[in-house]
Amino acid sequence: MSLPFLEVAALEVSFGAGAQAVRAVRGVSFAVQRGESFGLVGESGSGKSTILRALVGLNPASGGSMRVDGVELGMTRDKALRRRMQMVFQDPYGSLHPRQTVDSQLSEALRIQSLADGERRIRTILDQVGLGPRFRFRYPHQLSGGQRQRVAIARALIVEPEILLLDEPTSALDVSVQAEVLNLLMALRQERNLTYIFVSHDLSVIATMCGRLAVMQSGAIVEELSASQLRDRHTTTDYARTLLAASEGYRPQG
Ligand SMILES: Nc1ncnc2c1ncn2[C@@H]1O[C@H](COP(=O)(O)OP(=O)(O)OP(=O)(O)O)[C@@H](O)[C@H]1O
Secondary structure, three states: OOOOOEEEEEEEEEEOOHHHOEEEEEEEEEEEOOOOEEEEEEOOOOOHHHHHHHHOOOOOOOEEEEEEOOEEOOOOOOHHHHHHEEEEOOOHHHHOOOOOOHHHHHHHHHHHOOOOOHHHHHHHHHHHOOOOHHHOOOOHHHOOHHHHHHHHHHHHHOOOOOEEEEEOOOOOOOHHHHHHHHHHHHHHHHHHOOEEEEEOOOHHHHHHHOOEEEEEEOOEEEEEEEHHHHHOOOOOOHHHHHHHHHOOOOOOOO
């Protein structure tokens, strides 16, 4: 059995101190192989985003460990380690700089990683996310929601990461646009052999996009399932059953 590509073990993340402390992530462990897509689902406030933010170093871990390819993710990450893992947020309008063109935002990502050959990289990535050159000098307000999310995906991918952390990447989009962006993400994962950690409250999205998933409640993982177990409703906890029943977007398959 090969070593997992991404391994989270007994992760703890707390906010605040003393009696006011919030233990947002409580002893979470999971392992993901290279090229796999792993889902995190759970009610609002269950700690899904906090795990992603801990992985990229935005939320410091208060216990446990995180490893990529056997390398421990400590408090400080060098440039090479930061390049390996990129995040895509729910709201592309909030995550893109409103006064910078698509070109400047992509150039900035390249500059941070000191990557040369910017012209070629920008043209290629805009094609790969289905935008093409005519969007290159537009500002975020001149783009639709779906186009903005494609720019956010391009900005994450232009530095050629191995792992994408996707935090509800389509939940701010119209349903028809959602499907297009999900198809794009699926194709990009295959083409680039990317590993995804995919957070969503929509179980139908998770069942389509992920091979395995963890169900979270109050900062802890209460159940791990394969996508086919999810589709067949083979859940073992009441909480996962309730979540499944409550998931508006969920449509039983087959
Ligand atoms: N910076 C912070 N300071 C204090 N508490 C925080 C902070 N970030 C998150 N929390 C708390 O940590 C808990 C987990 O939040 P988190 O955003 O990870 O949940 P989530 O499962 O991603 O929820 P949602 O689906 O609504 O995004 C919540 O109780 C939240 O209020």
